Amino acid sequence: MDLQSSPQGVVAGSIPLFAGHPAHELLPISTVRTLVDSIWSGPDVVRLFNYGDEQGNRQLIDFLAARHQQCENLNIGREHLMIIGGSTWGVGMITHHLAGPGDTVLVDAPSYRDALHIFRDAKLDLQAIAIDDGGVIVDEMERRLRDLASVRRRPKFYYVVPNFQNPTGITLARERRQAIVDLSKEYGFVIVEDDVYRDIRFVDDLPPSFYALSRGENVLRLGTFSKTLAPGLRIGWLIGPAETVKRFVTSGMLRMGGGANPFAAAIVADFCSSGRWEEHVARLRNQYKLRRDCALAALDAVMPDSARWTRPEGGYFIWLQLPDYVTVDELEGQAQAENVYFASGKGFFVHPEDGAHHLRLSFSYVPLDDLRSGIATLGRIIKGARRSHRSRRSRRH
Numbered sequence: 001m002d003l004q005s006s007p008q009g010v011v012a013g014s015i016p017l018f019a020g021h022p023a024h025e026l027l028p029i030s031t032v033r034t035l036v037d038s039i040w041s042g043p044d045v046v047r048l049f050n051y052g053d054e055q056g057n058r059q060l061i062d063f064l065a066a067r068h069q070q071c072e073n074l075n076i077g078r079e080h081l082m083i084i085g086g087s088t089w090g091v092g093m094i095t096h097h098l099a100g101p102g103d104t105v106l107v108d109a110p111s112y113r114d115a116l117h118i119f120r121d122a123k124l125d126l127q128a129i130a131i132d133d134g135g136v137i138v139d140e141m142e143r144r145l146r147d148l149a150s151v152r153r154r155p156k157f158y159y160v161v162p163n164f165q166n167p168t169g170i171t172l173a174r175e176r177r178q179a180i181v182d183l184s185k186e187y188g189f190v191i192v193e194d195d196v197y198r199d200i201r202f203v204d205d206l207p208p209s210f211y212a213l214s215r216g217e218n219v220l221r222l223g224t225f226s227k228t229l230a231p232g233l234r235i236g237w238l239i240g241p242a243e244t245v246k247r248f249v250t251s252g253m254l255r256m257g258g259g260a261n262p263f264a265a266a267i268v269a270d271f272c273s274s275g276r277w278e279e280h281v282a283r284l285r286n287q288y289k290l291r292r293d294c295a296l297a298a299l300d301a302v303m304p305d306s307a308r309w310t311r312p313e314g315g316y317f318i319w320l321q322l323p324d325y326v327t328v329d330e331l332e333g334q335a336q337a338e339n340v341y342f343a344s345g346k347g348f349f350v351h352p353e354d355g356a357h358h359l360r361l362s363f364s365y366v367p368l369d370d371l372r373s374g375i376a377t378l379g380r381i382i383k384g385a386r387r388s389h390r391s392r393r394s395r396r397h
């Protein structure tokens with residue numbers, strides 16, 4: 001692979017286990033080309049070269065409404081949906097409209113690194129709540145909410161990746177979702193549900209979304225085509241209460257620039273409406289499951305007993321907890337010297353030192369052979385650190 005064809009941040013010739021990108025071979029490039037050809041020769045091409053409707057592509061909105069009805073039995077009218085330029089756009093827009101400098105926002109510890117960047121840019125007060133295998137620990141959230149209330153602070157929103165979380169791959173348990181909906185009503189905060197990995201699942205069922213549990217009240221839900229079609233198309237969607245969607249659609253940003261990426265949205269709309277969607281997503285699930293299985297088998301084979309890792313049922317990521325005798329900084333330096341790159345756990349915490357023994361491995365992007373050999377390299381370095389730790393200890397005694 002040369003640098004020209006490498007996506008954001010990938011060093012040519014390396015094993016980029018950090019990359020949360022779709023696999024090259026799963027990008028629907030030739031299908032998109034056919035769709036572009038037909039748009040090009042169709043009647044709408046001039047309109048698509050112009051500013052778009054503020055709410056976004058109507059055909060795509062209708063597809064999404066029908067799909068949520070069919071898959072989740074959610075009755076969503078057009079007024080509850082808008083097309084956005086990827087989930088990132090949604091997180092930025094929500095932050096801009098719901099919170100200002102100094103306002104409090106709840107996040108998981110760990111949480112999605114790039115969302116933390118957006119919140120830091122906006123100078124928000126970030127309150128991080130610990131998670132375990134079932135997602136955020138509700139008792140801790142409740143305790144924090146009480147503490148904040150005692151100093152007259154109310155979080156503006158709680159940001160959560162409920163399914164196959166980035167970075168841990170953990171899915172938030174159903175009963176916790178209900179408890180959080182109850183807390184959001186009691187303490188008056190919005191739930192921002194960044195549901196970008198929902199379609200990449202290796203199990204049949206998922207817990208209901210926050211949006212479903214709260215019957216659409218007080219929840220803003222984000223989705224994206226980045227993980228299923230291509231991040232370069234920059235198309236996602238937002239679902240929320242009609243008055244909030246209206247507020248966003250009539251905001252200065254959309255008035256000035258129109259709706260999100262009209263040309264790309266037309267391609268995505270045609271892709272979805274052509275009957276290709278279900279088959280495409282089924283293929284992705286199979287292929288990413290193979291990669292997940294390969295990564296887990298490699299970890300089982302090479303990691304020492306004292307390392308721990310998650311076994312995600314979907315998404316792109318595995319979260320690895322290192323043994324006490326090696327820090328992520330030590331591992332990172334040695335791994336990079338061998339051309340293996342991963343995402344340090346430190347970036348995913350509000351307090352970076354909380355991630356000093358953690359890292360995120362992505363199984364979505366690299367070929368299976370690289371996945372195996374990259375993980376084998378990490379295992380070898382970690383075991384080497386154990387040997388030098390033991391010999392240092394025995395010299396001291």
Ligand SMILES: Cc1ncc(COP(=O)(O)O)c(C=O)c1O
Nearest residue numbers: 020086087088112161166224226
């Ligand atoms: C949790 C989460 N939200 C949002 C994004 C970015 O989505 P988009 O490409 O739709 O902006 C990612 C991509 O890694 C993600 O993991």
